[in-house]
Amino acid sequence: MLKIQFYTAFPIDNNDHLVLSSDKNHPANLIPELCRKFWTLGWVTGTGGGASIRTGDLVYLAPSGVQKELIQPEDIYVLELSKQQDPKKRIYLRSPRDFKPSQCTPLFMAAFKKRNAGCCIHTHSQWAVLITLLLEQNAHNQMVFEINNIEQIKAFGRGWKQQSSLGYHDTLRIPVIENTPFEEDLTESLEACMDEFPDTYAVLVRRHGLYVWGETVSKAKQQAESLDYLFQLAVEMRKLNIPWLSDIAPVA
Amino acid sequence: MLKIQFYTAFPIDNNDHLVLSSDKNHPANLIPELCRKFWTLGWVTGTGGGASIRTGDLVYLAPSGVQKELIQPEDIYVLELSKQQDPKKRIYLRSPRDFKPSQCTPLFMAAFKKRNAGCCIHTHSQWAVLITLLLEQNAHNQMVFEINNIEQIKAFGRGWKQQSSLGYHDTLRIPVIENTPFEEDLTESLEACMDEFPDTYAVLVRRHGLYVWGETVSKAKQQAESLDYLFQLAVEMRKLNIPWLSDIAPVA
Amino acid sequence: MLKIQFYTAFPIDNNDHLVLSSDKNHPANLIPELCRKFWTLGWVTGTGGGASIRTGDLVYLAPSGVQKELIQPEDIYVLELSKQQDPKKRIYLRSPRDFKPSQCTPLFMAAFKKRNAGCCIHTHSQWAVLITLLLEQNAHNQMVFEINNIEQIKAFGRGWKQQSSLGYHDTLRIPVIENTPFEEDLTESLEACMDEFPDTYAVLVRRHGLYVWGETVSKAKQQAESLDYLFQLAVEMRKLNIPWLSDIAPVA
Amino acid sequence: MLKIQFYTAFPIDNNDHLVLSSDKNHPANLIPELCRKFWTLGWVTGTGGGASIRTGDLVYLAPSGVQKELIQPEDIYVLELSKQQDPKKRIYLRSPRDFKPSQCTPLFMAAFKKRNAGCCIHTHSQWAVLITLLLEQNAHNQMVFEINNIEQIKAFGRGWKQQSSLGYHDTLRIPVIENTPFEEDLTESLEACMDEFPDTYAVLVRRHGLYVWGETVSKAKQQAESLDYLFQLAVEMRKLNIPWLSDIAPVA
Secondary structure, three states: OHHHHHHHHOOOOOOOHHHHOOOOOHHHHHHHHHHHHHHHOOOOHHHHHHHEEOOOEEEEOOOOOOHHHHOOOOHHHEEHHHHHHOOOEEEEEEEEOOOOOOOOOHHHHHHHHHHOOOOEEOOOOOOEEEEEEEEOOOOOOOOEEEEEEEEEHHHHHHOOOOOOOOOOOOOOEEEEOOOHHHHHHHHHHHHHHHHOOOOEEEEEOOOOOEEEEEEEEEHHHHHHHHHHHHHHHHHHHHOOOOOOOOOOOOOO | HHHHHHHHHHHOOOHHHHHHOOOOOHHHHHHHHHHHHEEEEEEEEHHHHHHEEEEOOOOEEEEEEHHHHHHHHHHHHEEEEOOOOOOOOEEEEEEOOOEHHHEEEHHHHHHHHHHHOOOOEOOOOHHHHHHHHHOOOOOOOEEEEEEEEHHHHHHHHOOOOOOOOOOHHHHHHHEEEOOOOOHHHHHHHHHHHHHHHHOEEEEEEEEEEEEEOOOOOHHHHHHHHHHHHHHHHHOOOHHHHHHHOOOOOOOO | HHHHHHHOOOOOOOOEEEEEEEOOOHHHHHHHHHHHHHHHOOOOOHHOOEEEEEEOOOOEEOOOOOOOHOOOOOOOOEEHHHHHHOOOOOEEOOOOOOOEOOOOOHHHHHHHHOOOOOEEEEEHHHHHHHHHHHHHOOOOOOOEEEOOHHHHHOOOOOOOOOOOOOOOOOOEEEEEEEEOOOHHHHHHHHHHHHHHHOOOOOEEEOOOOOEEHHHHHHHHHHHHHHHHHHHHHHHHHOOOOOOOOOOOOOOO | OHHHHHHHHHHOOOHHHOOOOOOOOOOHHHHHHHHHHHHHHOOOOOHHOOEEEOOOOOEOOOOOOOOHHHOOHHHOOEHHHHHOOOOOOOOOEEEOOOOOOOOOHHHHHHHHHHHHHOOOEOOOOOHHHHHHHHHHOOOOOOOOEEOOOOOHHHOOOOOOOOOOOOOOOOEEEEEEEEEEEEOHHHHHHHHHHHOOOOOOOOEEEEEEEEEEEEEEHHHHHHHHEEEEEHHHHHHHHHHHOOOOOOOOOOOO
């Protein structure tokens, strides 16, 4: 009985070769390294947040409820992006022994499917949460963080399928969606937001955190760091009564 | 004379095997690793704060007055939970050579005895102290930190002997007890507070810090990190005039 | 065809010996070490900022768009300062394989050519950006950060070709230039600012960050750290309504 | 000629054995380790601040103007406390090759001579500087930082030659002295302040930083950390309009 259970959950061929590599740039090595850094940055406090990488059709995912600074390559899930017809019945090519899949999985998948992203990062950064608490709905009933005339804005691509980056005078816009009691229930509104803001590389979740993606791990991380920098800067600007938008250049 | 003293305090059989292990998940290895992390987080500044782990009947404790980032496995005390009839006369199964037992010992014991916790963490975090300075007594002469509608609240269990976690709309409540001149004198009010708030996983001590526990080391650490995150967030919210409780969902 | 391209971009003799050294004080080893430290300080978030070192006629430069905490000696560019007649056509003695030269190159060069600096550091520190947001133009249409009567001011040299340092009562002055859409376009105003403020060791770029240089790596780093310390202190002073200039000594 | 100069400054018998030890608790190993930690805490930014240790009659000192996180045991000065009749002509038992003695030397010596301290720490912490900017002179023309009813106060000894520690309700008092253009000129007022406040373990220097000492390295570091914790807490309390002194217990 125990043996049957074991075989069902963890077949002898558990595809461990998919996560064991001596290449430090292998996704199963990069995710633990990223998570260690994110822990020191306060982005994945108390097991919140995480990161996922896609190479070709393979998606690598950190497990749920794990101390993020302690994740090991053998803790990583792998699935095939093209074979996930039913989001309620994920088929994993490779599963770790002692964990559960992350509730963020469908949200990471949205970035891979709808944007062809190579990496998606989710943070619970306090600066991201504070920004969503400082924003109000605009005339179109949208909530959008907007900032311009800050050099760090150049770290962001101008939009989907566009080569160039935002310029110093451009206005960076990050839309905000409402939080939901269950994280997987964010998927629908996240995907709708990606449709409404086709050029965004990130979506804030109100009173929760941030989802940010990029074509590569490096680009996703660069944008995650730059957004957190801008969120912290914007909170400090608010404390000092400095507006987020200025008319050095016309607001786009 | 000197020899006799030595033998009395440190018998030849000092049960060193209880703290020497090559398993990185052994409590005597985990406590030093946790304390190093807590030092970088500012939780155990100046030898304040600490952590204790229970496995079965054995309780592992860091010593008093030690630089927390330098603690070694051989510095750890071990005692049997079931054999501590008299709190004034602790019997240690294993004692380090050069230290004194921590004054926090009876408070850690309260979490083990009254909650069957597997780990208890004590921090002097400045955010915890500031929260206790910002709170006022409620109509029942209690002081309770309350926050709702923040994703990180989900890191907390719904209560003792309950499997599920708090939801996003739930209100996290952390009671506050008064500080006392001697740390061990907190024991009575801590235990009374645990009785009054049977579902809490943590108690704030006014102008002092936090006691937080969990079924496992991982769970206790997750809750300690998440509380500190919420305390810091709440202090920033106060500076920005954002209330801790909101009516997105009815306040429970 | 591929082979020809390869040879053009990366000749067999790529002068790799210029960046491979077992001496930890070799510029190609120091730049990665500095960048790792700067990343932890939040100065080079999201690939922004950087550092360049000059020894004799050789200038060592970090590449563009790279995660700064991951830079390796083999990623470093080398050029000869005396052989850069045309800033639009840089000739590199040694180039890494996979990168582009940094847009900061002409700004680093300005510090080497106009000041004979041995090291120039560029940060995107949020404190530097906030200072530029808190300043207003003075009567001469200049924007200048000024602070006095703080011990850390002694970390700065009194001026170009002067041996002594600023004193405690002296006023440290850091001029601010406007930011431009393309970083290389800052060169002209940076050089003009260096002419207008012949004694300054640093220039702030509005809503962007800081350029700071020194005779040696150690001196440049000391001044970069001290400026960031003063910027953060000054932001906190503003929050607490403490003026940056005081009359303990007459303002110079 | 060169040879003679060399012999004069660095005799063949340079007493290198005084700083080379495999014991990690040797002062010449502890000072570099402390300075690395202090750098990450922001206490010794830009070569400011430092630490000195005394064992018996030997005093170990870090050199001047060095990147504090890079100090090595061979960079340490050693002198004999009892043989420094003339503070203007220090006699060093052992000197490093490439450095100058620290300007803090006479201030460290004051703690060793007047208090028989085993370790003295000097920080430029921004929190210490801010505290001195927030204080005003009292009725006796003194400037004294006072805080009570915070648990961390227990980290401080009750006073010179007294075994016990301050209690929770006690008021911790740290006197402030004026800064001077040259650091060694602080010596006189520091020594006068130690006479005026015979029980203090620390003295703040206005717009400069902190000197703090202890019987042992561990005790000095514990008090330095605890003071910095209290200074940061007090700055945050001021921002939130919470007074530093409260009447939970009568103010001593």
